Amino acid sequence: MSAHKFKKKTSASQEIPTSALPDIIFMLLFFFMVTTVMRENTLKVEQRIPPATQLKKIERKSLVTYMYVGKPLDHLKAKFGSEPLIQVNDVFIGTEEIVQFVEEERGKLDEVERDQMIISLKVDKETKMGIIGDIKQQLREANARLLNYSSRLPLAD
Amino acid sequence: MPRSNRSREAGVNSSSMADIAFLLLIFFLVTTTIASDKGIPMVLPPKSDQQDEIKLKDKNIFKVLINSKDQLLVEGEPMDLDDIRANCKVFLDNRGKNPSSSESPQKAVVSIKADRGTTYEVYLEVLDEVTAAYNELRAEYLGITLEQYLQLDMKVPKQKAAYTAARREFPLQISEAEPTNIGG
Numbered sequence: 001m002s003a004h005k006f007k008k009k010t011s012a013s014q015e016i017p018t019s020a021l022p023d024i025i026f027m028l029l030f031f032f033m034v035t036t037v038m039r040e041n042t043l044k045v046e047q048r049i050p051p052a053t054q055l056k057k058i059e060r061k062s063l064v065t066y067m068y069v070g071k072p073l074d075h076l077k078a079k080f081g082s083e084p085l086i087q088v089n090d091v092f093i094g095t096e097e098i099v100q101f102v103e104e105e106r107g108k109l110d111e112v113e114r115d116q117m118i119i120s121l122k123v124d125k126e127t128k129m130g131i132i133g134d135i136k137q138q139l140r141e142a143n144a145r146l147l148n149y150s151s152r153l154p155l156a157d
Numbered sequence: 158m159p160r161s162n163r164s165r166e167a168g169v170n171s172s173s174m175a176d177i178a179f180l181l182l183i184f185f186l187v188t189t190t191i192a193s194d195k196g197i198p199m200v201l202p203p204k205s206d207q208q209d210e211i212k213l214k215d216k217n218i219f220k221v222l223i224n225s226k227d228q229l230l231v232e233g234e235p236m237d238l239d240d241i242r243a244n245c246k247v248f249l250d251n252r253g254k255n256p257s258s259s260e261s262p263q264k265a266v267v268s269i270k271a272d273r274g275t276t277y278e279v280y281l282e283v284l285d286e287v288t289a290a291y292n293e294l295r296a297e298y299l300g301i302t303l304e305q306y307l308q309l310d311m312k313v314p315k316q317k318a319a320y321t322a323a324r325r326e327f328p329l330q331i332s333e334a335e336p337t338n339i340g341g
Contacts, residue, residue: 018175021175022174022175022178025175025179025182026178028182029178029181029182029185032185032189033185036185036188036189050277050278050281050282052196052197052281052282052285053289054197054285054288054292054307055195055196055197055307056195056196056197056198057194058194058195059311061194120194120196123277124277125276125277125278125281126276126277126278127276127277128273128274128275128276128277129271129272129273129274129275129276129277129280130273132277132280133271133273133335136201136333136335140202140203140204141204143204145201145202145203146198146200146201147198147199147201148196148197148198148199149196149197149198149199149281149284150194150195150196151195151196151197151281151285153195
C-alpha cells in the first residue's frame, strides 16, 4: 500500500526548471563586466612588490597616478640595459622628466582636486634606494607630496 | 508550401544562451583583477628651499640608519629588523621617563636614513615596522587591537573621531633623510 503511494509521488515532474538560468548567469556577467578594469598599460619593468602589513586603502582612485620602478623585463634588457628604470603609462622616463610628467597628470584632474593628487610608487623589491631618493626629490620639486608605497599583505605561510 | 512552413513554431532556440553567457562570464572572471590599491602612505616635505631648519632635541629623534648592505643601525647600535617595532614603541611612549629618550609622543620623531645602495625591500620593511609601532600604540590608546585599528572606516563618523583622537596622541612623524652615498 505504502509502496504504491510512494510510486505515485515519484511520477511528478522531477526536472529543475532551467529557464531562469540564463538570467542568473547574465546577472553575474554584468557584475563582472562592471567591476572589471582592463589593465591600462603593459608593464615593461619587473614588479615583485615587497609585502607590508600596515596598509591603508586609497579611497579615491581617480586621484592616483602610478609610477612603476624596476629593472626592464628580460626581452627589453638588450635595449634598455639592466638598471632600474621608471615607467609611467607606457614609456620609460628619466628622473629629469618627472616634474613635467607630474604637471601633465595634474592637469587632467579637476582644479579643486589638484593638490590632492597621489603618486603611487610600485617598486620592485630589488631596486636600490638611490633611484627612489631621486624620484622623491623630483616629486618635491613638482610639489606632488602625497606619496603611496604600493604594497600588499604578505601571503600566509 | 511556405504557408505550412510558417505555421510551425517560429521561436529562436535559446537553450544555448546559458552556454554563451557562461563563456562570457568566464572570460570576465579571468580578466578581472579586483582593484585593490593599498600601500603605505607618506607625505614628502616641501621643496628644499622652502624648508626652515627645525631644531630638534637629539633625544627626541629615533635614528634608523640603513647601509648599502641592508644592515641597520638604530640609535647608534646594530639591530635586527624584528626588534625595531618594540624599540620604537618604547621610544615613542617614553614620556620623559628615561631622560635620554623622547619627551612626549608629540615631540618624538623617527628619522629613517637609507643609503643609495639599500634595497627597497628592506627600506619598506623598516617603514612598515615603524608604522606598525605607531599603529600599535594608537590601537592601545583606543583600547582596541591592531587589526581593529587597521579596519577603522573613515566613512563612519564615530570611527573617524577615534582615529583622529589617536592620531593627535601619536602623530606619525617620520622624517626621511635624503639617501647618502657613502656605500659602507
